[in-house]
Amino acid sequence: MTFQAETPKDDSARQVGSILAVDCGSVFSRAILVERVEGTYRLVACGEALTQAATGEEVLAGVRRAIQRVAEVTGRALLSERGFPIVPERADGSGVDALVATLSAPPPLRVWLVGLVEEQSLASGMRACQAPYATVCDVLSLVDPAVLDDVGGLTARLQRLRPDVVFLVGGTEEGAEGPIRRGVEALSLAALALSEEARPVLLYGGNSRLRQTVEEIAGPAYRVLAVENVRPSAERERLVPAQNALEGLYLEKASHWDPSLDLLRSWSEHPLQTTARALGHTVRYLGLQAGMDVLAVDLGACTTTVAAQRGQAFTLRSLPGLGMGAWGSGGPKPSPERLALWLPEAIAPEEVLEVAATLGAHPCTMGQVGRELLVEQALARECIARALERAGLRPGLPWDLVVGCGGFLGHLPRPSQAALILLDALQPVGVTVLAVDATFLGPALGAVASVEPLAAAQVLEQDAFLKLGTAVCLEGRGREGDLALRVRVRYENGDTLGVEVRAGTLEVIPLALGERAELELRPGRGFNLGPAHRGRTTRVYADGGVLGVVVDARGRPLSLPAEPGARRQKVQEWHWALGA
Structure with missing residues (x-):
């Protein structure tokens, strides 16, 4: 699938002015409003609500609540008194021209x-x-x-x-x-x-x-x-x-699982899509349109989806039973020993399993601080790593763009935590833009494209994912403390900055969101930037983000100290380096 990003030649032809995209997920339902603003489609508002606020409630109630959140933000009526979406848009500005829906709530x-x-x-x-x-x-x-x-x-x-x-x-x-x-x-x-x-x-x-x-x-x-x-x-x-x-x-x-979903289907003139398929449409477009290798990982409560475009090869795997709410609730059992690899402090195995069980019983909850959040982040790493393997991919591949999707990654207290989870679980090599889809735009725009491809293309270009920054990830191995990479940064205002990054460390170089800089990268002995950058010196342009440029000089494959105390200290240093 490709989105047509060109403006129609006949501007007098009727265009869809506003589109509401809704998704019914297993834990959260979401609504996204896209509208033409001064001739260009933009993201106007988004809303989120629990799919089922009470046991036995029909799942469509969560979709209505998400739509109502958008209505409250915009001051625009989107639902009729009977609770049906107002389609098409009316002269008074209420309603929308089109509605599209995606679904992942039913069991597999x-x-x-x-x-x-x-x-x-x-x-x-x-x-x-x-x-x-x-x-x-x-x-x-x-x-x-x-x-x-x-x-x-x-x-x-x-x-x-x-x-x-x-x-x-x-x-x-x-x-x-x-x-x-x-x-x-x-x-x-x-x-x-x-x-x-x-x-x-x-x-x-x-x-x-x-x-x-x-x-x-x-x-x-x-x-x-x-x-x-x-x-x-x-x-x-x-x-x-x-x-x-x-x-x-x-x-x-x-529809057999919840009859109210028949009503969701009737709300739209356009076919209902699965959330995974819609995300896949967006990833394919990004990869083929820009000639990039793109990986998106949607870490959900009950399912993890991997969508990837590498060259002409497209991968879409949706993995039921592998999600943040699946641990300890009939899904795969977490190994406290494996999770301990990612913990910066000693946590008893019983406490680790208790956190997993709590997530299984209450997947909409998330620890905000302390040990509970550390365990949840370790679970996320394990989940993403398993999903990558089951999708037929592997850690250590070069990617131009990596996007972390789903409520857990999008709702973490600090964006740096999402960046570190993605780096640890995926271990990309080379120069990679890291982003999170905090507003669920990936699947939404895949569905929007079925109505108005231009809208999907323009919103992706201007309002898409939250850019965490550019990661420069080294392949190879060196002794702790040896020189791994020399970096010279040339900022757009003419300033320069030289940085030496040591083996086994993470380094953050300032580069603000919306800024661009030229990086001159000179790897040390035993390190390289992957197959696309085998030369001793590489020059690339990097986009800024909320973190800046992150240099990952920990080597590939990632190796952790065997001694528990030394390992925890090293993991803590990596957390401190990124402010995670």
Whole structure:
């Protein structure tokens, strides 16, 4: 997807003057108002509210509260007396011309993956299940004939797993048809033993020559959907059609989870999108339009989303069960030993687990000071690092822009804390702009682009993310205290500044938000600035931010002292260096 950033040639053509973007998240709901101001689209106001202020409350109530916050800030009526958005904008200035909505509140789609060869169709099926908000609850291979003969066992498995979708894959386009045919017959008999409302959808992504056969056999037992073969040959994959179908089923399931979401869908003339997909649209635009390698990590309460554009390769992974509110509440169990690596003081394992459990029970709470906040920040590092790995990326990659999204990173007491979390968890190499999306613009503008691409492009250019600063991150290793980098800064007013940065340290160089400077970078022995800057001396232009220029001379991969006391002292020094 690309946003068209050009002004329409025919200015007399009707343009959308105001757009309200709303998102219904698992913990927070948000509303963003974008409007033409003196011929240019700008961010006018944003509002945030708890999705469910009370147990059992319909989730749409949180969206209404977020919209009302925007109305209060702008002094503009956005909801009618009945609580419906006013669309289009009226002559008195109330309402908006268009409304778009994104969604991530419902639990993920539970997928039972069934297929043939583990290294081929099942492997491709697993990759297809990397669609936003889908999670594989079990995997079954049909290679063993005994599995197909045990219909009662298959029924019991369906009852135990309670999947939303049975995703059946297998068979290349020229492959054998018998195993899939027998698998469909067994799965259909198993489902017929369940009540109709308990039966999942059957999504077929195997040999296309069997599509009609699958529909005929499984039709009495399942609602059958068919997509292109995820593994048409041993050498090729085709994942996008299946991923789109799974994402559509997630949005469809939302209405069963909370019927009020049907009303949210009816508020807009434009299709409801998942929050992850909308964020992906924005990241793709930023990467392709500017020729940048862009990484966005949305650290949510129940899900972490990784969106990345590297060259022509696009990655979008939404990881249910991996979020700040998932620790200790049925999600992955935090390891106190791993978290201790990031703590600047000794904290008992029991206290660490208690903080994780509190986040699981009350994901909307955040410690503002002290030990609780330190543990939460360590949890955030671990969550982002796991998400990066599960997205098929790795620490130590060069990025032109890294954006931290989500309520936790956006609401930290100090922006320097978000910067240090991103540096520690992602370990970028080279020259990287660090930013946080404190107002949830990333997903919102991805949705806005479906209505008015020019609005998304102009707001991204002028009102987008809070720029933390430019990070200069060194690769390699050196002895503690050795010279790692000489920096000469040439400011726009003609002033210069020389800085020597020592190995194992973080250094902040002043460069205010909105300013630009030329940096002359000369790495010391054993250090470099990554594959794009292999020369001994590199000159780059750096944008300022709320922190300035951050030089990370800790080396890559990041190494921490093994002795606990020395490690805590080193982590504390890094916190002090950034004011975190």
